[in-house]
Amino acid sequence: MITAERKSFDQIKESIKEFESLLVLGCGTCVSVCMAGGEKEVGLLASELRIKNRLDGRDVRIGEATIQRQCDQEFIGPILETARKYDAVLSMACGAGVQLVAEMLAPMRVIPALNTRFIGITQEEGVWVERCRACGNCVLADYGGICPITMCAKSLVNGPCGGSKGGKCEASNEKDCAWVLIYNRLKKQNRLENIFKMFMPKDYSTQAHPAQMVNEAYLKVGVEEKHGK
Amino acid sequence: MGSSKFQEALQSGKFVVTAEAGPLKGTSTTELEEIASVLRGKVDALNVTDQQSSVMRLGSMATCHLLKDWGMEPIFQMTCRDRNRIALQSDLLSAHVLGIENCLALTGDLPSLGDHRQAKPVYDLDSVQLLWAIKRLNEGYDIAGNELKGKTNFFAGAVVNPGADTEAAYELQIIKMQKKIEAGARFFQTQAVYDPVTFAKFMKRVEHFKVPVLAGVIPLKSAGMARFMNKNVAGVFVPEQFITKMAEAENKVKAGIEIAANLIKDLKNICQGVHLMAIGWEKKVPEILKTAGLIS
Numbered sequence A: 001m002i003t004a005e006r007k008s009f010d011q012i013k014e015s016i017k018e019f020e021s022l023l024v025l026g027c028g029t030c031v032s033v034c035m036a037g038g039e040k041e042v043g044l045l046a047s048e049l050r051i052k053n054r055l056d057g058r059d060v061r062i063g064e065a066t067i068q069r070q071c072d073q074e075f076i077g078p079i080l081e082t083a084r085k086y087d088a089v090l091s092m093a094c095g096a097g098v099q100l101v102a103e104m105l106a107p108m109r110v111i112p113a114l115n116t117r118f119i120g121i122t123q124e125e126g127v128w129v130e131r132c133r134a135c136g137n138c139v140l141a142d143y144g145g146i147c148p149i150t151m152c153a154k155s156l157v158n159g160p161c162g163g164s165k166g167g168k169c170e171a172s173n174e175k176d177c178a179w180v181l182i183y184n185r186l187k188k189q190n191r192l193e194n195i196f197k198m199f200m201p202k203d204y205s206t207q208a209h210p211a212q213m214v215n216e217a218y219l220k221v222g223v224e225e226k227h228g229k
Numbered sequence B: 001m002g003s004s005k006f007q008e009a010l011q012s013g014k015f016v017v018t019a020e021a022g023p024l025k026g027t028s029t030t031e032l033e034e035i036a037s038v039l040r041g042k043v044d045a046l047n048v049t050d051q052q053s054s055v056m057r058l059g060s061m062a063t064c065h066l067l068k069d070w071g072m073e074p075i076f077q078m079t080c081r082d083r084n085r086i087a088l089q090s091d092l093l094s095a096h097v098l099g100i101e102n103c104l105a106l107t108g109d110l111p112s113l114g115d116h117r118q119a120k121p122v123y124d125l126d127s128v129q130l131l132w133a134i135k136r137l138n139e140g141y142d143i144a145g146n147e148l149k150g151k152t153n154f155f156a157g158a159v160v161n162p163g164a165d166t167e168a169a170y171e172l173q174i175i176k177m178q179k180k181i182e183a184g185a186r187f188f189q190t191q192a193v194y195d196p197v198t199f200a201k202f203m204k205r206v207e208h209f210k211v212p213v214l215a216g217v218i219p220l221k222s223a224g225m226a227r228f229m230n231k232n233v234a235g236v237f238v239p240e241q242f243i244t245k246m247a248e249a250e251n252k253v254k255a256g257i258e259i260a261a262n263l264i265k266d267l268k269n270i271c272q273g274v275h276l277m278a279i280g281w282e283k284k285v286p287e288i289l290k291t292a293g294l295i296s
Helices: A009-015 A041-057 A073-083 A094-104 A176-186 A191-198 A216-227 B007-009 B031-041 B061-069 B085-099 B126-137 B165-184 B194-209 B222-231 B240-248 B252-267 B281-290
Strands: A001-005 A021-027 A061-067 A088-091 A111-113 A114-124 A127-132 B016-021 B045-048 B072-079 B100-107 B155-162 B186-194 B213-217 B272-274
Touching: A009 A041, A021 A041, A041 A061, A061 A073, A073 A094, A088 A094, A094 A111, A114 B085, A176 A191, A176 B165, A191 B165, B007 B016, B007 B045, B016 B031, B016 B281, B031 B045, B031 B061, B045 B061, B061 B072, B061 B085, B072 B085, B085 B126, B100 B126, B126 B155, B126 B165, B155 B165, B155 B252, B165 B194, B194 B213, B194 B252, B213 B252, B222 B240, B240 B252, B252 B272, B252 B281
Parallel strands: A021 A061, A021 A088, A088 A111, B016 B045, B016 B272, B045 B072, B072 B100, B100 B155, B155 B186, B186 B213, B213 B272
Antiparallel strands: A001 A114, A114 A127
Protein backbone atom coordinates (compact mmCIF):
# COMPACT_ATOMS: atom_id res chain seq x y z
CA MET A 1 0.00 0.00 0.00
CA ILE A 2 0.96 3.67 -0.19
CA THR A 3 1.71 4.88 3.30
CA ALA A 4 1.32 8.38 4.61
CA GLU A 5 1.36 10.20 7.91
CA ARG A 6 -0.52 13.25 9.04
CA LYS A 7 1.22 16.60 9.06
CA SER A 8 1.47 18.25 12.46
CA PHE A 9 -1.69 19.96 13.67
CA ASP A 10 0.10 23.32 13.69
CA GLN A 11 1.17 22.90 10.07
CA ILE A 12 -2.35 21.97 9.01
CA LYS A 13 -3.86 24.86 10.97
CA GLU A 14 -1.43 27.31 9.36
CA SER A 15 -2.22 26.05 5.85
CA ILE A 16 -5.99 26.55 6.20
CA LYS A 17 -6.16 29.70 8.33
CA GLU A 18 -7.59 31.87 5.53
CA PHE A 19 -10.70 29.72 4.94
CA GLU A 20 -14.10 30.23 6.55
CA SER A 21 -15.44 26.85 5.48
CA LEU A 22 -13.58 23.63 4.89
CA LEU A 23 -14.36 20.10 3.80
CA VAL A 24 -12.11 17.49 5.39
CA LEU A 25 -12.01 14.75 2.76
CA GLY A 26 -10.79 11.26 3.61
CA CYS A 27 -9.71 8.42 1.38
CA GLY A 28 -10.91 4.89 2.05
CA THR A 29 -8.06 2.89 0.57
CA CYS A 30 -4.29 2.87 1.39
CA VAL A 31 -4.19 5.76 3.85
CA SER A 32 -7.20 4.33 5.60
CA VAL A 33 -5.35 1.06 6.18
CA CYS A 34 -2.28 2.87 7.52
CA MET A 35 -4.52 4.93 9.80
CA ALA A 36 -3.61 8.31 8.40
CA GLY A 37 -6.51 9.52 6.27
CA GLY A 38 -9.55 7.24 6.53
CA GLU A 39 -13.00 7.99 7.88
CA LYS A 40 -11.82 7.73 11.49
CA GLU A 41 -8.93 10.13 10.98
CA VAL A 42 -11.22 12.58 9.15
CA GLY A 43 -13.51 12.60 12.20
CA LEU A 44 -10.58 13.15 14.55
CA LEU A 45 -9.00 15.96 12.57
CA ALA A 46 -12.34 17.70 11.99
CA SER A 47 -13.09 17.59 15.73
CA GLU A 48 -9.64 18.90 16.60
CA LEU A 49 -10.11 21.78 14.17
CA ARG A 50 -13.57 22.60 15.51
CA ILE A 51 -12.32 22.67 19.11
CA LYS A 52 -9.33 24.81 18.21
CA ASN A 53 -11.47 27.24 16.20
CA ARG A 54 -13.92 27.56 19.08
CA LEU A 55 -11.07 28.24 21.53
CA ASP A 56 -9.71 30.85 19.14
CA GLY A 57 -13.15 32.40 18.75
CA ARG A 58 -13.26 31.71 15.02
CA ASP A 59 -16.38 30.70 13.18
CA VAL A 60 -15.33 28.15 10.60
CA ARG A 61 -17.76 25.69 9.05
CA ILE A 62 -16.11 22.28 8.91
CA GLY A 63 -17.63 19.40 6.97
CA GLU A 64 -16.54 15.77 6.76
CA ALA A 65 -16.66 13.23 3.95
CA THR A 66 -14.72 10.11 2.96
CA ILE A 67 -14.74 8.57 -0.49
CA GLN A 68 -13.40 5.17 -1.45
CA ARG A 69 -10.46 6.42 -3.54
CA GLN A 70 -9.25 9.96 -4.24
CA CYS A 71 -7.03 8.66 -7.05
CA ASP A 72 -10.04 7.67 -9.14
CA GLN A 73 -12.31 10.09 -11.03
CA GLU A 74 -15.24 7.73 -10.63
CA PHE A 75 -15.26 8.18 -6.85
CA ILE A 76 -14.54 11.91 -6.84
CA GLY A 77 -17.36 12.78 -9.26
CA PRO A 78 -20.25 12.31 -6.81
CA ILE A 79 -18.61 14.52 -4.14
CA LEU A 80 -17.86 17.54 -6.38
CA GLU A 81 -21.14 19.35 -5.76
CA THR A 82 -20.83 19.02 -1.97
CA ALA A 83 -17.17 20.08 -2.05
CA ARG A 84 -17.93 23.29 -3.96
CA LYS A 85 -20.08 24.50 -1.06
CA TYR A 86 -16.87 25.05 0.91
CA ASP A 87 -13.98 27.52 0.55
CA ALA A 88 -11.48 24.71 0.35
CA VAL A 89 -10.91 20.98 0.69
CA LEU A 90 -8.46 19.57 3.21
CA SER A 91 -7.54 16.29 1.56
CA MET A 92 -6.37 13.37 3.68
CA ALA A 93 -5.27 11.31 0.67
CA CYS A 94 -1.78 10.57 -0.64
CA GLY A 95 -0.22 13.08 -3.04
CA ALA A 96 -1.88 11.41 -6.02
CA GLY A 97 -5.33 11.74 -4.49
CA VAL A 98 -4.79 15.37 -3.52
CA GLN A 99 -3.79 16.21 -7.08
CA LEU A 100 -6.71 14.51 -8.78
CA VAL A 101 -9.21 16.13 -6.41
CA ALA A 102 -7.52 19.51 -7.03
CA GLU A 103 -7.67 18.94 -10.78
CA MET A 104 -11.37 18.06 -10.74
CA LEU A 105 -12.29 20.92 -8.41
CA ALA A 106 -10.00 23.50 -10.05
CA PRO A 107 -9.63 26.37 -9.43
CA MET A 108 -10.86 25.56 -5.94
CA ARG A 109 -8.09 25.22 -3.31
CA VAL A 110 -7.24 21.68 -2.16
CA ILE A 111 -4.79 21.47 0.74
CA PRO A 112 -2.88 18.31 1.75
CA ALA A 113 -3.20 17.12 5.34
CA LEU A 114 -0.76 14.22 4.94
CA ASN A 115 2.84 13.60 3.98
CA THR A 116 3.02 10.65 1.59
CA ARG A 117 5.83 8.31 2.66
CA PHE A 118 6.39 5.09 0.73
CA ILE A 119 5.07 1.84 -0.74
CA GLY A 120 5.17 -0.56 2.14
CA ILE A 121 3.70 -3.28 4.26
CA THR A 122 2.24 -3.49 7.74
CA GLN A 123 4.98 -5.00 9.89
CA GLU A 124 2.96 -5.03 13.05
CA GLU A 125 0.03 -3.03 14.35
CA GLY A 126 0.99 0.62 13.97
CA VAL A 127 4.29 -0.08 12.19
CA TRP A 128 4.71 0.17 8.43
CA VAL A 129 7.94 -0.39 6.54
CA GLU A 130 9.02 0.34 3.00
CA ARG A 131 9.32 -2.61 0.63
CA CYS A 132 9.25 -1.20 -2.91
CA ARG A 133 10.65 1.88 -4.63
CA ALA A 134 8.57 1.36 -7.76
CA CYS A 135 11.76 1.31 -9.85
CA GLY A 136 9.88 -0.01 -12.87
CA ASN A 137 12.20 -2.97 -13.43
CA CYS A 138 11.70 -5.59 -10.74
CA VAL A 139 14.83 -7.51 -9.71
CA LEU A 140 13.37 -9.54 -6.85
CA ALA A 141 13.84 -12.85 -8.69
CA ASP A 142 17.64 -12.38 -8.60
CA TYR A 143 17.86 -11.66 -4.88
CA GLY A 144 15.71 -14.32 -3.25
CA GLY A 145 12.72 -12.01 -2.97
CA ILE A 146 14.55 -9.29 -1.01
CA CYS A 147 14.86 -5.97 -2.84
CA PRO A 148 18.37 -4.46 -2.70
CA ILE A 149 17.09 -1.26 -4.31
CA THR A 150 14.72 -0.66 -1.41
CA MET A 151 16.21 -2.56 1.51
CA CYS A 152 19.84 -1.47 1.06
CA ALA A 153 20.22 2.16 2.14
CA LYS A 154 22.52 2.68 -0.85
CA SER A 155 20.52 0.55 -3.32
CA LEU A 156 23.64 -1.54 -4.00
CA VAL A 157 23.04 -4.39 -6.45
CA ASN A 158 26.44 -6.11 -6.40
CA GLY A 159 26.96 -6.78 -2.70
CA PRO A 160 27.20 -4.83 0.54
CA CYS A 161 29.30 -1.80 1.35
CA GLY A 162 31.85 -2.10 4.15
CA GLY A 163 29.53 -0.58 6.71
CA SER A 164 27.55 -3.63 7.81
CA LYS A 165 28.09 -4.28 11.53
CA GLY A 166 26.62 -7.25 13.37
CA GLY A 167 24.28 -7.82 10.44
CA LYS A 168 22.93 -4.27 10.77
CA CYS A 169 23.08 -1.31 8.39
CA GLU A 170 25.53 1.58 8.56
CA ALA A 171 22.53 3.92 8.50
CA SER A 172 20.98 2.54 11.68
CA ASN A 173 21.76 -0.35 13.98
CA GLU A 174 18.05 -1.02 14.14
CA LYS A 175 17.87 -1.84 10.44
CA ASP A 176 19.08 -5.14 9.01
CA CYS A 177 21.78 -5.08 6.35
CA ALA A 178 19.83 -6.06 3.22
CA TRP A 179 22.83 -7.94 1.89
CA VAL A 180 23.13 -10.15 4.95
CA LEU A 181 19.42 -10.96 4.50
CA ILE A 182 19.91 -11.66 0.79
CA TYR A 183 22.94 -13.87 1.48
CA ASN A 184 21.10 -15.92 4.09
CA ARG A 185 17.99 -16.29 1.92
CA LEU A 186 19.90 -17.36 -1.19
CA LYS A 187 22.01 -19.74 0.86
CA LYS A 188 18.86 -21.44 2.15
CA GLN A 189 17.62 -21.66 -1.44
CA ASN A 190 20.97 -23.14 -2.56
CA ARG A 191 21.31 -20.27 -5.01
CA LEU A 192 24.35 -18.42 -3.62
CA GLU A 193 25.92 -18.46 -7.08
CA ASN A 194 23.44 -15.69 -7.91
CA ILE A 195 25.43 -13.22 -5.82
CA PHE A 196 28.51 -13.78 -7.95
CA LYS A 197 26.75 -12.42 -11.03
CA MET A 198 27.84 -8.93 -12.07
CA PHE A 199 24.76 -6.74 -12.19
CA MET A 200 25.09 -3.92 -14.69
CA PRO A 201 24.08 -0.31 -13.91
CA LYS A 202 20.36 -0.10 -13.46
CA ASP A 203 18.15 1.44 -16.13
CA TYR A 204 16.77 4.48 -14.37
CA SER A 205 15.00 5.73 -17.48
CA THR A 206 12.01 3.75 -16.19
CA GLN A 207 11.97 6.32 -13.40
CA ALA A 208 11.51 9.29 -15.71
CA HIS A 209 8.84 11.48 -14.18
CA PRO A 210 5.94 11.88 -14.55
CA ALA A 211 5.57 8.19 -15.38
CA GLN A 212 2.68 6.83 -17.38
CA MET A 213 1.52 3.37 -18.33
CA VAL A 214 -1.04 2.35 -20.89
CA ASN A 215 -2.92 -0.90 -21.22
CA GLU A 216 -3.29 -1.09 -25.02
CA ALA A 217 -5.64 -4.07 -24.98
CA TYR A 218 -7.98 -2.36 -22.54
CA LEU A 219 -7.97 0.86 -24.57
CA LYS A 220 -8.93 -1.05 -27.70
CA VAL A 221 -11.89 -2.75 -26.01
CA GLY A 222 -13.00 0.62 -24.62
CA VAL A 223 -12.92 2.25 -28.07
CA GLU A 224 -14.84 -0.62 -29.65
CA GLU A 225 -17.54 -0.45 -26.99
CA LYS A 226 -17.92 3.30 -27.38
CA HIS A 227 -18.17 3.35 -31.15
CA GLY A 228 -19.86 0.02 -31.84
CA LYS A 229 -18.14 -2.71 -33.81
CA MET B 1 50.78 4.44 -22.26
CA GLY B 2 52.99 3.52 -19.35
CA SER B 3 52.25 2.40 -15.82
CA SER B 4 51.81 4.75 -12.90
CA LYS B 5 54.63 4.99 -10.37
CA PHE B 6 52.38 3.35 -7.81
CA GLN B 7 51.66 0.46 -10.18
CA GLU B 8 55.39 0.05 -10.81
CA ALA B 9 56.04 -0.03 -7.07
CA LEU B 10 53.51 -2.84 -6.67
CA GLN B 11 54.94 -4.73 -9.64
CA SER B 12 58.48 -4.44 -8.28
CA GLY B 13 57.54 -6.82 -5.50
CA LYS B 14 58.71 -4.45 -2.75
CA PHE B 15 56.61 -3.88 0.37
CA VAL B 16 54.54 -0.89 -0.70
CA VAL B 17 53.44 1.94 1.58
CA THR B 18 50.55 4.28 0.91
CA ALA B 19 49.19 6.94 3.22
CA GLU B 20 46.03 9.00 3.24
CA ALA B 21 45.39 12.72 3.24
CA GLY B 22 42.01 14.32 3.69
CA PRO B 23 41.44 17.75 2.16
CA LEU B 24 40.15 20.35 4.60
CA LYS B 25 36.85 22.18 4.59
CA GLY B 26 37.67 25.31 2.66
CA THR B 27 40.26 26.45 0.19
CA SER B 28 43.32 26.31 2.43
CA THR B 29 45.94 23.90 1.10
CA THR B 30 48.80 24.84 3.44
CA GLU B 31 48.36 21.76 5.61
CA LEU B 32 48.24 19.48 2.55
CA GLU B 33 51.42 21.01 1.18
CA GLU B 34 53.15 20.44 4.51
CA ILE B 35 51.99 16.82 4.60
CA ALA B 36 53.25 16.36 1.05
CA SER B 37 56.66 17.75 1.92
CA VAL B 38 56.92 15.49 4.99
CA LEU B 39 55.85 12.37 3.09
CA ARG B 40 57.64 12.96 -0.21
CA GLY B 41 59.99 10.05 -0.86
CA LYS B 42 58.74 8.24 2.26
CA VAL B 43 55.57 6.67 0.84
CA ASP B 44 54.85 5.21 -2.58
CA ALA B 45 51.54 6.98 -3.02
CA LEU B 46 49.10 9.17 -1.16
CA ASN B 47 45.35 8.54 -1.21
CA VAL B 48 43.16 11.61 -1.28
CA THR B 49 39.75 11.01 0.28
CA ASP B 50 36.53 12.06 -1.44
CA GLN B 51 34.29 14.03 0.94
CA GLN B 52 35.29 11.63 3.72
CA SER B 53 32.52 10.66 6.15
CA SER B 54 30.16 12.64 3.90
CA VAL B 55 31.61 15.92 5.20
CA MET B 56 31.79 18.53 2.44
CA ARG B 57 35.38 19.64 1.75
CA LEU B 58 37.86 20.54 -0.96
CA GLY B 59 37.67 17.95 -3.73
CA SER B 60 39.87 14.93 -4.26
CA MET B 61 40.61 15.63 -7.94
CA ALA B 62 42.00 19.14 -7.43
CA THR B 63 43.99 17.94 -4.43
CA CYS B 64 45.45 15.03 -6.41
CA HIS B 65 46.50 17.48 -9.10
CA LEU B 66 48.23 19.69 -6.50
CA LEU B 67 50.00 16.64 -5.09
CA LYS B 68 51.41 15.88 -8.56
CA ASP B 69 52.76 19.44 -8.65
CA TRP B 70 54.32 18.86 -5.23
CA GLY B 71 56.05 15.70 -6.43
CA MET B 72 53.74 13.13 -4.88
CA GLU B 73 52.04 10.13 -6.49
CA PRO B 74 48.31 10.56 -5.78
CA ILE B 75 45.55 7.95 -5.60
CA PHE B 76 42.28 9.63 -6.53
CA GLN B 77 39.50 8.28 -4.29
CA MET B 78 36.11 8.34 -5.87
CA THR B 79 32.82 7.47 -4.19
CA CYS B 80 29.45 6.76 -5.78
CA ARG B 81 27.57 8.84 -3.23
CA ASP B 82 27.54 12.28 -4.85
CA ARG B 83 27.66 11.80 -8.62
CA ASN B 84 25.61 9.95 -11.18
CA ARG B 85 27.19 7.93 -14.02
CA ILE B 86 27.55 11.00 -16.23
CA ALA B 87 29.43 13.03 -13.61
CA LEU B 88 31.57 10.07 -12.50
CA GLN B 89 32.77 9.34 -16.02
CA SER B 90 33.30 13.01 -16.80
CA ASP B 91 35.35 13.47 -13.61
CA LEU B 92 37.45 10.45 -14.59
CA LEU B 93 38.19 12.05 -17.96
CA SER B 94 39.03 15.32 -16.18
CA ALA B 95 41.29 13.53 -13.70
CA HIS B 96 43.16 11.89 -16.54
CA VAL B 97 43.68 15.21 -18.26
CA LEU B 98 45.09 16.57 -14.98
CA GLY B 99 47.66 13.79 -14.91
CA ILE B 100 46.05 11.58 -12.28
CA GLU B 101 46.79 7.90 -12.93
CA ASN B 102 45.54 5.94 -9.91
CA CYS B 103 41.94 5.69 -8.84
CA LEU B 104 40.31 3.99 -5.88
CA ALA B 105 36.62 3.19 -6.33
CA LEU B 106 34.40 3.23 -3.25
CA THR B 107 30.70 3.13 -2.45
CA GLY B 108 30.86 6.09 -0.06
CA ASP B 109 29.34 6.67 3.36
CA LEU B 110 25.72 7.72 3.60
CA PRO B 111 25.05 11.48 3.67
CA SER B 112 23.24 10.94 6.99
CA LEU B 113 26.65 10.36 8.63
CA GLY B 114 28.09 13.71 7.53
CA ASP B 115 27.50 17.43 7.86
CA HIS B 116 24.86 17.79 5.12
CA ARG B 117 22.43 15.21 6.41
CA GLN B 118 19.55 16.37 4.22
CA ALA B 119 21.50 15.76 0.99
CA LYS B 120 20.06 13.43 -1.64
CA PRO B 121 22.28 10.34 -1.93
CA VAL B 122 23.06 9.29 -5.49
CA TYR B 123 24.52 5.75 -5.74
CA ASP B 124 23.57 5.59 -9.43
CA LEU B 125 26.51 3.19 -9.87
CA ASP B 126 27.94 0.96 -7.16
CA SER B 127 31.66 0.43 -6.60
CA VAL B 128 31.75 -2.68 -8.84
CA GLN B 129 30.06 -0.81 -11.67
CA LEU B 130 32.36 2.20 -11.15
CA LEU B 131 35.38 -0.10 -11.59
CA TRP B 132 33.79 -1.43 -14.76
CA ALA B 133 33.23 2.15 -15.95
CA ILE B 134 36.93 2.90 -15.39
CA LYS B 135 37.83 -0.21 -17.37
CA ARG B 136 35.59 0.90 -20.23
CA LEU B 137 37.10 4.41 -20.25
CA ASN B 138 40.57 2.83 -20.29
CA GLU B 139 39.45 0.82 -23.32
CA GLY B 140 38.27 3.97 -25.06
CA TYR B 141 34.52 3.77 -24.51
CA ASP B 142 32.01 5.24 -22.12
CA ILE B 143 29.57 2.88 -20.41
CA ALA B 144 26.84 3.71 -22.92
CA GLY B 145 29.16 2.26 -25.58
CA ASN B 146 30.18 5.53 -27.22
CA GLU B 147 33.74 5.82 -28.46
CA LEU B 148 36.01 8.34 -26.74
CA LYS B 149 38.38 10.75 -28.45
CA GLY B 150 41.34 9.93 -26.27
CA LYS B 151 41.04 7.27 -23.61
CA THR B 152 42.06 7.19 -19.95
CA ASN B 153 44.84 5.14 -18.44
CA PHE B 154 43.84 4.49 -14.85
CA PHE B 155 45.36 1.99 -12.48
CA ALA B 156 42.17 1.17 -10.60
CA GLY B 157 41.79 -0.28 -7.16
CA ALA B 158 39.15 -0.97 -4.57
CA VAL B 159 38.64 -1.59 -0.87
CA VAL B 160 37.73 -4.66 1.13
CA ASN B 161 36.78 -5.06 4.77
CA PRO B 162 38.62 -8.17 6.01
CA GLY B 163 37.18 -7.91 9.52
CA ALA B 164 33.49 -8.33 8.71
CA ASP B 165 31.95 -9.74 11.86
CA THR B 166 29.35 -12.27 10.73
CA GLU B 167 29.74 -15.26 8.45
CA ALA B 168 27.43 -13.69 5.88
CA ALA B 169 29.17 -10.30 5.97
CA TYR B 170 32.61 -11.95 5.72
CA GLU B 171 31.68 -14.18 2.79
CA LEU B 172 29.98 -11.23 1.09
CA GLN B 173 33.17 -9.16 1.37
CA ILE B 174 35.13 -11.91 -0.38
CA ILE B 175 32.43 -12.37 -3.04
CA LYS B 176 32.36 -8.63 -3.68
CA MET B 177 36.17 -8.56 -3.81
CA GLN B 178 36.03 -11.18 -6.56
CA LYS B 179 33.44 -9.14 -8.47
CA LYS B 180 35.57 -6.02 -8.10
CA ILE B 181 38.56 -7.87 -9.57
CA GLU B 182 36.43 -9.10 -12.47
CA ALA B 183 35.29 -5.50 -13.00
CA GLY B 184 38.88 -4.22 -13.12
CA ALA B 185 40.30 -3.75 -9.61
CA ARG B 186 44.06 -4.33 -9.68
CA PHE B 187 44.91 -3.56 -6.08
CA PHE B 188 43.08 -3.47 -2.75
CA GLN B 189 43.37 -1.34 0.34
CA THR B 190 41.66 -2.66 3.45
CA GLN B 191 39.83 -1.39 6.49
CA ALA B 192 42.13 -1.04 9.52
CA VAL B 193 43.72 -4.30 10.68
CA TYR B 194 44.80 -4.82 14.31
CA ASP B 195 44.96 -8.61 14.45
CA PRO B 196 47.58 -10.00 12.04
CA VAL B 197 46.56 -13.62 12.80
CA THR B 198 42.96 -13.12 11.68
CA PHE B 199 44.17 -11.02 8.76
CA ALA B 200 46.56 -13.79 7.69
CA LYS B 201 43.57 -16.14 7.48
CA PHE B 202 41.78 -13.62 5.29
CA MET B 203 44.85 -13.34 3.03
CA LYS B 204 44.92 -17.13 2.69
CA ARG B 205 41.31 -17.02 1.50
CA VAL B 206 42.01 -14.36 -1.16
CA GLU B 207 45.52 -15.50 -2.14
CA HIS B 208 44.26 -17.19 -5.31
CA PHE B 209 42.98 -13.84 -6.65
CA LYS B 210 46.65 -12.86 -7.09
CA VAL B 211 45.83 -9.16 -6.62
CA PRO B 212 48.03 -7.08 -4.29
CA VAL B 213 46.48 -6.18 -0.94
CA LEU B 214 47.64 -3.25 1.20
CA ALA B 215 46.52 -3.75 4.79
CA GLY B 216 44.96 -0.73 6.46
CA VAL B 217 46.75 0.64 9.52
CA ILE B 218 45.24 3.32 11.72
CA PRO B 219 47.64 4.45 14.48
CA LEU B 220 45.91 4.55 17.86
CA LYS B 221 45.93 7.91 19.59
CA SER B 222 44.19 6.89 22.80
CA ALA B 223 42.33 4.06 24.48
CA GLY B 224 39.12 6.01 23.93
CA MET B 225 39.69 6.12 20.18
CA ALA B 226 40.20 2.35 20.14
CA ARG B 227 37.01 1.73 22.11
CA PHE B 228 35.10 4.13 19.89
CA MET B 229 36.22 2.26 16.75
CA ASN B 230 35.36 -1.10 18.30
CA LYS B 231 31.87 0.13 19.03
CA ASN B 232 31.17 2.14 15.89
CA VAL B 233 33.38 1.21 12.95
CA ALA B 234 32.33 -1.84 10.97
CA GLY B 235 35.04 -4.47 10.68
CA VAL B 236 37.49 -2.83 13.08
CA PHE B 237 38.48 -4.76 16.16
CA VAL B 238 41.23 -3.41 18.41
CA PRO B 239 42.37 -6.16 20.80
CA GLU B 240 42.19 -5.44 24.53
CA GLN B 241 46.00 -5.59 24.93
CA PHE B 242 46.40 -2.50 22.70
CA ILE B 243 43.67 -0.65 24.55
CA THR B 244 45.37 -1.39 27.88
CA LYS B 245 48.75 -0.34 26.49
CA MET B 246 47.30 2.96 25.28
CA ALA B 247 45.46 3.54 28.56
CA GLU B 248 48.57 2.92 30.66
CA ALA B 249 51.11 4.65 28.42
CA GLU B 250 52.55 7.89 29.75
CA ASN B 251 53.57 8.94 26.27
CA LYS B 252 50.50 8.14 24.14
CA VAL B 253 52.14 9.27 20.92
CA LYS B 254 55.09 6.96 21.43
CA ALA B 255 52.79 4.04 22.35
CA GLY B 256 50.56 4.63 19.33
CA ILE B 257 53.54 4.77 17.00
CA GLU B 258 55.01 1.59 18.52
CA ILE B 259 51.78 -0.38 18.12
CA ALA B 260 51.41 0.76 14.50
CA ALA B 261 55.05 -0.01 13.73
CA ASN B 262 54.82 -3.49 15.25
CA LEU B 263 51.67 -4.18 13.26
CA ILE B 264 53.47 -3.14 10.08
CA LYS B 265 56.37 -5.50 10.92
CA ASP B 266 53.89 -8.37 11.31
CA LEU B 267 51.96 -7.45 8.17
CA LYS B 268 55.15 -7.41 6.12
CA ASN B 269 55.09 -11.19 5.93
CA ILE B 270 51.39 -11.43 5.18
CA CYS B 271 50.51 -9.02 2.37
CA GLN B 272 52.00 -6.75 -0.30
CA GLY B 273 51.98 -3.48 1.61
CA VAL B 274 50.28 -1.23 4.11
CA HIS B 275 47.95 1.71 3.79
CA LEU B 276 48.41 4.16 6.66
CA MET B 277 45.31 6.12 7.55
CA ALA B 278 46.82 8.47 10.09
CA ILE B 279 43.74 10.71 10.57
CA GLY B 280 45.50 13.89 11.69
CA TRP B 281 48.82 12.19 12.36
CA GLU B 282 49.96 12.32 8.73
CA LYS B 283 53.22 14.04 9.69
CA LYS B 284 54.03 11.20 12.10
CA VAL B 285 53.93 8.62 9.28
CA PRO B 286 57.71 8.81 8.62
CA GLU B 287 58.39 8.06 12.29
CA ILE B 288 56.04 5.08 12.20
CA LEU B 289 57.77 3.76 9.07
CA LYS B 290 61.18 4.32 10.65
CA THR B 291 60.19 2.46 13.82
CA ALA B 292 58.86 -0.35 11.61
CA GLY B 293 62.24 -0.47 9.89
CA LEU B 294 60.87 0.36 6.44
CA ILE B 295 62.83 3.57 6.02
CA SER B 296 66.03 4.75 7.62
